[in-house]
Each structure stands twice: as C-alpha cells, then as structure tokens.
Amino acid sequence: MGKIKTERREFIKYSTLGVLGMALAGGVGLSPYLVADERRLRPPGAVDEHEFLGLCIKCGQCLQVCPYHSIELADWGKGHGVGTPYIDANVRGCWACEAVPCVLACPTGALDHACEKAEDIEMGIAVLQFPRSCLAVTRKPIPAGYSDKMLSFIKDENNVTEYEREVLEKFNNREGDPCTLCADMCPMPNPLSAIEMVQTFIGIIKPVIYDGCTGCGVCQEVCPTAIPSIVIKPRVSYKEQYGRGRH
Numbered sequence: 001m002g003k004i005k006t007e008r009r010e011f012i013k014y015s016t017l018g019v020l021g022m023a024l025a026g027g028v029g030l031s032p033y034l035v036a037d038e039r040r041l042r043p044p045g046a047v048d049e050h051e052f053l054g055l056c057i058k059c060g061q062c063l064q065v066c067p068y069h070s071i072e073l074a075d076w077g078k079g080h081g082v083g084t085p086y087i088d089a090n091v092r093g094c095w096a097c098e099a100v101p102c103v104l105a106c107p108t109g110a111l112d113h114a115c116e117k118a119e120d121i122e123m124g125i126a127v128l129q130f131p132r133s134c135l136a137v138t139r140k141p142i143p144a145g146y147s148d149k150m151l152s153f154i155k156d157e158n159n160v161t162e163y164e165r166e167v168l169e170k171f172n173n174r175e176g177d178p179c180t181l182c183a184d185m186c187p188m189p190n191p192l193s194a195i196e197m198v199q200t201f202i203g204i205i206k207p208v209i210y211d212g213c214t215g216c217g218v219c220q221e222v223c224p225t226a227i228p229s230i231v232i233k234p235r236v237s238y239k240e241q242y243g244r245g246r247h
Contacts, residue, residue, distance in 0.1 A: 039233075039234045039235055040074070040081070040086040040234060041086055041087045041088070041089060041123055041124060041215070041217060041232055041234040042085070042086055042087070042123065042234065042235075043062050043066075043070075043071055043085050043086075043087060043094065043102045043103075043111055043123075044094060044096075044100050044102060044103055044111065044115050044120075044121040044123060044214075045100065045102075045103040045106070045111035045112040045113070045114070045115030045120070045121070046110065046111055046112075046123070047109070047110060047111075047112050049235065051110075052084070052110050053080075053081055053084065055108045055109055055110035056081075056084050056085070056108065056110040057107070057108055057110075058073070058082075058083035058084055059107065060073055060085070061105040061106065061107065062085050062102035062103075062105050062106055062111060063085055063102075064105070065101040065102060065104075065105045066097075066101070066102055067097065067101070067161045067163040067164070068092060068094070068095045068097075068161070068163055068164055068167070069092060069159075069161075069164070070087050070092045070093060070094050070095065071085045071086070071087060071102060072085070072086060072087070072088060072091075073085055073086075074086055085102075087123075087217055089217030089218075089220035089221050089228075089231070089232050090220065090221070090228065091221070092217075092221055093216050093217030093218035093219070093220060093221040093222075093232075094121070094123065094187075094216040094217055094218070095163070095167060095187045095216070095218060096118040096121060096187040096188060096214065096216050096218075097118070097163075098117060098118055098189075099117075100115055100116065100117065100118070100120070100121070103115045103116075118187070118188060118189055118214070119188070119189065119212075119214070121214040121215075121216060122214060122215070122237070123214055123215035123216060123217070123232070123234065123235075124215025124217075124232045124233050124234040124235055124236050125209065125213055125215050125232070125233050125236045125237060125238050125240075125241045125242075126182075126194075126195065126207075126209045126213050126215065126219050126220070126230055126231070126232055126233075127209070127230065127231060127232075127233055127241060128206060128207055128209075128229060128230050129228075129229065129230065129231045130225070130227065130228075130229040131206060131229065133225045133227070133229045134179075134206060134207075134225070134229040134230070135178075135179035135224060135225065135229075136178065136179045136180060136197060136205050136206055136207065137204055137205070137206050137229075139178075139205075140179070141175070141176045141177060141178060141179065142174050142175050142176060142177050142178075142179050142181065142224055143175065143224055144175050144176070145175070146171070146174060146175050146224055147171055147172065147173070147174065147175060149224075150168060150171040150222075151168070167185075170184070170185060171222075178205075179224060180197045181219075181222045181223065181224065182195060182207050182218075182219035182222065182223060182230050183195045183196055183197045183207055183219075185218055185219070185222045186218060186219065187216060187218050188212060188213075188214065188216075190212065192210075192212075193210055193211075193212025194209070194210055194212040194213040194214065195207055195208070195209055195210065195213060195219060196208050196210065207219070207230060209238070209242070210238075211238040211239075213238060215232045215233070215234065215236075216232075217232045219232075220232050
C-alpha cells in the first residue's frame with residue numbers, strides 16, 4: 001500500500017508543476033487568478049482567508065503543538081501565503097483534538113480562540129467526489145497491505161506521540177474487511193453526526209455526510225483508493241455544499 005501513498009504524492013507533484021508551468025507561461029498576469037482560486041485547508045479556527053493572511057505571522061506555533069503532526073507550513077511551490085500553516089489531508093488530516101491546542105497556541109487570532117472544542121472546528125465539508133472508485137460503493141474489500149500504508153502514519157516522524165500510536169491501533173487487521181474506514185475513523189466525539197455508511201434503495205452502501213462534519217480531512221487521509229474517493233472542500237459549509245438540513 002506504499003504504492004498508494006506514492007501515487008498520491010506523484011499526482012499532487014505533477015498537478016503543482018502543471019500550475020507552476022501555467023504561471024510561468026502566462027507571466028505575472030496569471031498570478032492574481034491563482035491567488036483567487038486557491039482554497040487551502042487551514043487548521044481549526046482559521047478566520048476568513050483574507051483576514052487569516054493578514055493576521056498570521058508564520059510563527060509555526062500551531063505546528064509545534066499539534067500532537068498528530070497534521071500541520072505543515074506552505075513553501076514557495078504551494079501558491080499564495082508562503083510560510084502559513086495548512087493541512088494536506090492526502091497525507092494527514094486533523095484528528096480533532098478535544099482542547100484544540102493549535103488554536104490556543106496562535107498568538108494573533110488567525111486561529112480564532114472561539115474554537116474551543118472539536119465540535120467548533122469548521123474547516124470545510126467532506127464530499128464523496130469519486131463514488132465510482134469508492135470501495136464501499138464498488139463492494140471491494142480493504143486491500144492487502146493497507147496496514148503497511150498506515151504504518152507510514154508514524155514511520156517518518158522522529159517524535160511519535162501517544163496520540164498517533166492510539167490512532168494506528170485502530171487500523172490493525174482491517175485488510176479484507178468491507179470498507180467503512182471513512183466513517184469508522186471519524187474523530188468527532190459523535191461520529192454519526194458527521195458521517196454514516198448508508199444503504200441506498202438499490203442496495204449500494206456509501207458514506208453519507210451530515211451537518212456535524214467539520215472538514216477535518218481524516219476521511220480523505222484514510223481512504224484506501226490511490227486518489228481519495230472522499231475529499232474535503234475547504235471553507236465550504238454543509239449548507240453551501242448540500243443545500244439542505246441533515247435529513
């Protein structure tokens with residue numbers, strides 16, 4: 001399953017190179033459009049993007065206190081906002097810490113201190129973007145080697161935390177099981193308020209997103225397909241995406 005992670009990184013790398021190539025070909029005139037189109041997944045409590053970029057001093061304190069190594073700092077190849085914190089849910093989602101330490105560590109209010117608990121997190125919304133590749137929809141089991149893939153969850157980190165080890169234990173012996181990982185691994189205190197595996201009237205089982213979803217990105221991280229079938233749309237609310245209440 002190391003192949004899955006490699007394929008994801010290659011997809012991201014060449015997508016990024018393509019955008020950079022367009023920028024170079026189009027000159028400076030294209031850069032405002034790149035800025036306008038960018039919707040990066042920010043850490044919990046992030047204020048409006050324009051305000052966030054003005055308040056964030058790129059100190060990295062949110063990154064330092066994250067017990068799951070979820071937060072990265074944008075480099076020059078990541079578009080607008082060099083040095084600002086973001087989460088790449090293809091690599092590591094936000095595991096919704098109860099006390100939201102990244103928010104507490106922010107000295108400027110770029111991460112709003114009104115975000116005090118997991119339920120307050122509003123990062124975006126999950127969407128089953130590619131249902132045709134979803135293992136639950138296609139009735140394919142979790143593939144062999146998935147545990148090896150999740151072992152890389154901590155393998156590359158020099159400072160593995162007890163929180164990461166607890167998460168890793170949840171992935172033991174899942175190969176061959178029907179895939180319900182996105183729902184099973186949801187870190188919200190009440191996961192069923194955010195996501196549930198539902199059988200449709202034609203017998204297909206698929207994840208359904210509810211208004212308790214905070215856009216943490218864990219479902220995207222744990223999705224076993226090469227390109228995640230379920231993804232997060234940053235800074236999009238449940239109502240904006242689905243246009244209705246929970247039911």
